Amino acid sequence: MIYDILRQRRDIILKKWIDTALDQYFSGNLKINDNDRFGNPVAYSISGGFETILDEIVAETHTARLDDALEEIVKIKSLEVEKPSMAVDFLLRLKTLIQNELADSAQNGISTGEMEKLNNDIDNLILSAFDIFMKCREKLYEIRSKEFIKRSYKLLERANITGPAPRQKGEVDDEIG
């Protein structure tokens, strides 16, 4: 029942969800084409990612596409905000949007169990998004240390203090990777 309603209102929910997210980025009257993958990659990733997430929720599935979409969006967020709570708020917004859409149907036979399942599905996505955020932040620190090593490795090598085992050229990345 609840998923039938969501299927019917999928386009409305998706549009509202995408619009609020893109408003955060591209404010004012400036209209940016969100279908241009290269001209506007942030808008493209958000629009496409939101669509995938909503479709999988509505279809009650959880495929690798959903994980990829979630990762792509949270990756972008991880560079913009310091706190995980702010990186995952787009999923809370979806929850609110769905609840608003279902409000008038609440008395029309939506069971508590169905509602609970839907909320659980979104909550699980929020937890996954937290994990992805942390993974991205760790990646940033890893990149920082890699850059540092790359900058100083030749210096150490020339000073002949690179450690006991002589390395082959091209192995530097493997060893630190």
Added chain:
Amino acid sequence: MSDEKLKSDQVADIDYNPPVKGWMDTKPAFRKGIFNYPAVVASEKYLDLPFSRKWDPREDDWKLPENWKEIVLETLKDLLKKYRSFKVFMDICVRCGACADKCHFYLGSGDPKNMPVLRAELLRSVYRNDFTTAGKLFGKLAGARELTEDVIKEWFLYFYQCTECRRCSVFCPYGIDTAEITMMGREILNRLGLGIDWIVTPAANCFRTGNHLGIQPHGFKDSVDFAVDDLVDAIGIRVEAPINKKGAEVLFVVPSADYFGDPHYFGFLGYLALFHEIGLDYTFSTFASEGGNFGLFHSAEMIKRLNAKIYAEARRLGVKWIIGGECGHMWRVLHQYMDTMNGPADFLEEPVSPITGTKFENARSTKMVHVAEFTADLIKHNKVKLDRSRNDHWIVTYHDSCNTARGMGILDEPRYILEKTCNYFYDMPENTIREQTFCCGSGSGIGTDENLEMRLRGGFPRGSAVKYVREKHGVNLLTCMCAIDKATLPAVMDFWVPGVEVAGVHEMVGNALVMKGEKRSGDLRGQPFKGEEVKEHV
């Protein structure tokens, strides 16, 4: 983005609307990860820069000189008088917005002040207020605003969030070059002692030793000797790499990262192998040991100071002409400023390739030829033997570096070289390459550790295009011709498209080059050629 803490009862009730305040009333927020650290005092003093002091962008008091306002307005007045283009750019923008979505920082961050039009407006609003009648009479209505300390802070944040890549200027119907506006903004900031360390310290090193890293002559020789030794391991030939050789035909100037950085170094080995194979009579210089010029990111005067060594060394060594290595901003200076700043180079000859006889008429005035032009010409005339299959372990794409592409129009030569040295070369989509190329997000002196998050945001459009060719063709190598690209694109790839490595164009040349007397089974990185992996284990 806000830095405020969310309270538990607010979590489901977030305000998603953009701030209601206009841009003039929105103060800059300095969050760690998106701004650059100030210059260290010692470097500023070495260069005799004004008002050197310790200060922190996150603190309220930036310890500006007492008469800072006077300095800003006087400098602005000077710059408007000195540069006609700047004056025109201040007046003619109609705010059509054509540039707005062309900046990689705007596309990657969504911050409206990263729209080129608004970045320029940060300065233009002060210009209107103090230099135009309309601004003086109508103030905010005419787009004018008063110069305050917050305005200076905003300039510091956003003029160091512009890589001077000039993509926006390609789309501006009036040809307004936001890079020039950024350069003016930085000139003003530097007069207040508001430089960043990643620019000022390399500039100080360069002024002292000739290169950004501060490598002294004996250190430079060590580095080149080290590369010669490495090349023996890689190709089985000991090449000559002359340094300060008087009377050589050609002076070869490279960015210092070439003989120090990874992956630049493998391209450096490629140059050495190539010049050996064709028997080029060339020399390095221990003082012109850096083609890069961080003065470009500081002020016109600093460009001139750091660039002077190139013609001076060409004269001292008595060469006929100059070849320059793979670098981006280095070429912006050599191509557009060197001739008028430190020329004329009338003591040099018009460059002619001693191997093919080709006259490089485009370099008639500067007497300096890009190594990609030189190599493409060699290949075109069949003067080198190449085995493309030696790069078969790479599926290659090419990132046009902003300065060589938009700044000097080298678009086809690198592609020609790559097509002749690699079997698998695939360009990225049209609106992300050539004149429309996306920046690496780290140019113009902002490729710092502390600015990593902003760099990755700016690198997202490029990452997105690489991801596309990776998905479509399995691309695993992003080639480029810029030292800053080579230093910073690995991080962009690592974050956005893991599995793609970065290399210079001449690394591909060095791999494919079939040399007389060579002994090799692997590429310049020491990796086996495709098909040789099994033999190694036999």
